[in-house]
Amino acid sequence: MSVTPEKKAPGVRVSGLSVVYRTPTGELPAISGIDLDLVPGTITGVVGESGSGKSTLALSLLNAVQSPGRISAGSVEIDGLGDVVKLRGEELRKARGRHIGYVFQAAQNSLNPLKTVGKQLLDLGRSHDVADLRGLVREAKDLLGRMGMDGARVLDSHQHELSGGMRQRVGIMFALVLNAHLVVLDEPTTALDMITQATILRIVREVHEERGLTTLVITHDLGVVAEVADRLAVMYGGQVVEQGPTMEVLGAPRHPYTQGLLRAIPRLVGDIDEARALPGRPPTLGTIPERGCVFRDRCVLRMDVCETEKPPVVSLGASIALCHAVEAAADRDGRADIPPAGGLQEVVGAQGATGVHEVRGEQP
């Protein structure tokens, strides 16, 4: 799974990013102080439960947080664009689509129901002052053909004439057709059946490598991440609690939340009862604690310090975790020996139908 980063693939540096939502009870944080680097030419996966702030993070990369939300602090530096948070008006509009491609969740209807795909493609071309509209159509047909569809027929279709998997490929086409090299996919395979899901993930991977992209995949499905992502960020309560190379994070999870997530996956072989659900509920906007660790209420390794102190950033190998317990363990032994619960192999096992076989997890 080695990726050769091409020159065109931009790097992205998210630092100190916070987004708040205005509510009747004041401004509540959806994500707070996120630091995340997207390495040029890699696929980064962001996983987390509903409400953990994944989609807010994804929209922030396009400075497109929807009202009543707003980016309250931090920056999103994208190579070739600068700080996206500072972009406004026409500059921002032109960056969207041309520099950053965004692919919507498959279940969502991201096409105008009254216009054919082709006409919407022309709208896209005109919006970005594409002089050679014929060339654009040719490019779109190539991309669609590349994804196993009849380009001419798809361009002549309305949204309702396409299946979920086809719509998703059309969405990917729209994200790439202007030659954007940073692509954000928000839940790209949610609501698709397993076969279509595997196809879409294969396409994402292939197109990513062919075109030399920097890709961010938002998902709640660890299997998806295991299949496509080079690097992984785990979100909880509006923070990235653990990040690092996918194999490292899934193979030897450090943060108790990541461990809990992996333990909760039912195995394809063995008893369903072996899967342990994480007790408790994720925090909502209003219940995110202001001080201390956001995960402490559900944490098995909870300590007194978790109540009051913000968890430290602990670097271990190539990955980073925000956790007092991880830090304590590292201090004690000079290395993290919190036993990883549920290694990568089992995640792969759970994803049997999507056919991951090139990744190998390491069991302790």
Add this chain to the structure above:
Amino acid sequence: MFARRLAGHLARGLVMILVVTTVSFFVIRSVPGDPMAARYEKLVEQGMSPVAAQRAVEVLYGFAPTGGLWQQYVDYMSGLLRLDLGQSLMVPGVGVSTVLFSAAKWTVLPVLAGTLLSFLVGVVMGVYAAIRRSGRLGDVLAISGSLLHGVPQYVLALLLGAVFTTLIPILPTSGTADIMFEPGFNAGYIGSLIEYATLPVLTYALASYGGWILAMKSSVVTVLGDDFILAAELRGIKRGIVFRYVTRNAILPLFTILALSLGMLFGGAIFIERIFNYPGLGLMLIDGINNRDYALMGGAFLLITAAIVVANIVADLFYTVIDPRVRSGEGSI
């Protein structure tokens, strides 16, 4: 496909008309107070012999009903097949269709003008109210819509009538045209027609404007929240193009309401016609009911039913033209 659809609609429409005609025939006949019988009784009371009285009534109305209720029903329906709506009792010796047509011209044009005017203005203002819904002007527009929507037509008509007879008496408030002009195709008469139609049209437009602005506003707000609008913005589509995406999708459901309200054209605007003394279908229907003019009532109900049926068909067929999801018939949605 299209022809089959149309044929199905027409068949259903005919059944609908048949049912409504039958029901209204018997309902009308069961209303107490038969005008011919009343006149006959009166003549007999005045000392005329029954035979002479019967003949006098026949001469007066130009026809006489024969047989029982069922026989009359069969006669009426077979007359309908020949597009014969029967004779008016209120205007003796004149066919119902003639009476209807003379009244229809005073209803269809003003109501059509009022509907289209309020539709255009209401839709434009509705878009504005939706886009500026968090601003002051948006609030004002939405509140004006709710207010006008809530005020009954006759109150609006009375208000406007009062204002334009007392405060600013610049517009005529009664009748259809100044009698000093010779009816015909001349500038003076047509100008006068327009002048006299202004208040009824204005009232009608104001009365329906509130509905349009509220409907369009909520439709636009719904579409603005749709995923494909955000998707278009995230693709960097120009504002003007996104605006067209919004408005075209938002106006679709309003076309159905428009087509249906055009179907109500022939129902007339009873209160408005009454207050401005405008001799349209609504006023005529009221007169017909007061005079127990069975044939006229039946004819008016038939006209209203037929118009609504036709409007439904037009709305449905129009949809197949403007909405690709309906066009392809067996779509997934």
